[in-house]
Amino acid sequence: MHSLLRGKHFITTQEWTVEELEMVFSLAERLKQEFATGQLHDHILRAKTLFMIFFDNSTRTRNSFEAGMTQLGGHAHDLSPDKLQISHGENAKDTAMVLSRFGHGIAIRHCSYGEGNKYIREVAKYSSVPVINMQCDMYHPCQILADYLTIRERFGRNTRGLKLVVSWTSAPKYVRPLSVPQSLILMMPRFGLDVTLAHPPEFELMPEIVAQAKKNAEEAGVKFEIVDDMEYAFKDADIVIPKSWGPLVHTQDKEEGVKLIKKYPKWICDSRMMSLAKKHAIYMHPLPADRGFEVTDEVIDGPQSVVYDEAENRLHVQKALMALVMGGRP
The missing domain is CATH 3.40.50.1370 (Aspartate/ornithine carbamoyltransferase)
Structure with missing residues (x-):
């Protein structure tokens, strides 16, 4: 899938134009229709990896991202600080530099007030792959x-x-x-x-x-x-x-x-x-x-x-988002 948005971070909708956001909605509508009719679209992110780091527990966010990556043909790693060296003090730069060499996207949920958005932006600064905000103290764009x-x-x-x-x-x-x-x-x-x-x-x-x-x-x-x-x-x-x-x-x-x-x-x-x-x-x-x-x-x-319609749509908009920022021509 060719994408003008390939590699773009998604930390807040404020940093995307209305036209760019419209691309997400348009693709989400198509992917939702394909999902409803049983059409596969597992070629879009085939063999690609998303690292999901959860500082906070999740039901809808974790499962919609993981299911979405599977349906797009990729794989999502469910991570938390205790599964990483973050729990032993590894900084955002080192985490970003390493994970972005292993895969194709990093998604983070970190809601601690005064900390979450700063951490996500620090990871984005050093990541060579797109970083997606799965919720922070300031924004919940997805x-x-x-x-x-x-x-x-x-x-x-x-x-x-x-x-x-x-x-x-x-x-x-x-x-x-x-x-x-x-x-x-x-x-x-x-x-x-x-x-x-x-x-x-x-x-x-x-x-x-x-x-x-x-x-x-x-x-x-x-x-x-x-x-x-x-x-x-x-x-x-x-x-x-x-x-x-x-x-x-x-x-x-x-x-x-x-x-x-x-x-x-x-x-x-x-x-x-x-x-x-x-x-x-x-x-x-x-x-x-x-x-x-x-x-x-x-x-x-x-x-x-x-x-429940709203909750289901998390799956479809996130699939569109991941396809646009992680897909495209190599």
Whole structure:
């Protein structure tokens, strides 16, 4: 497969043009159709290797990448620091220099606040093969690709004018990263969606990300607003993505973070909240969802929920991404 994107790192959608991202969606749609009809495409990355390094546990990310590599004809190594010399102090440069001589791509998930993105960029600096961000403390670009493909499937390719709500929800079991909401507010305006970000005061996102999202919206000629009222945000929405994240900009203390999350138990997506959105509105979540805190069973298991379509689309967009950056002419 010839690819103009061969060898390009994928750390954030912000570093890819809309046209380049469209290449991913176009190929993902084709590969999804082939998968559904039983057509094989195992020639695309035949005998190629992806090294997956997980600093954090994973269900959808690990399995969608590994299955995707198998279906493209390649192989994925499931790695973690304890399986590598990272656990003994090997630095990012040495890991990158060695693994990139063994295979054809490196994918990393590292969500520690203030560390993850820096580590991925350090690996990318020294890697001679493309590096894919499987989620860090700042971005979760593959998830957002799957989200947008799901939206296109429901509303058509012209998504201009749709109202998308990214809302904080209360989930006190643990403090979650900022990467999903930040990636959503960055990419969705670039494809013509009006974005409303809703959260309590202590749960603001990184200022530099918010500033870039505002700039993206201005350049695309769409709306971007930030509110502190979940009900107001949901009014007349076409797409709602209620998702918990931690007060990490406010504090990195885990105990204080959990206390702040528990302060807002009414920030939950239930049927009353969904009734404020448009009748055709869809409910989305990257999963795992904290049922009973982030969302009620009635909503997540209801007719407006597309969470499993969204999860499946991780496979297809990542296959397209890997084909484009790891494939092409040798």
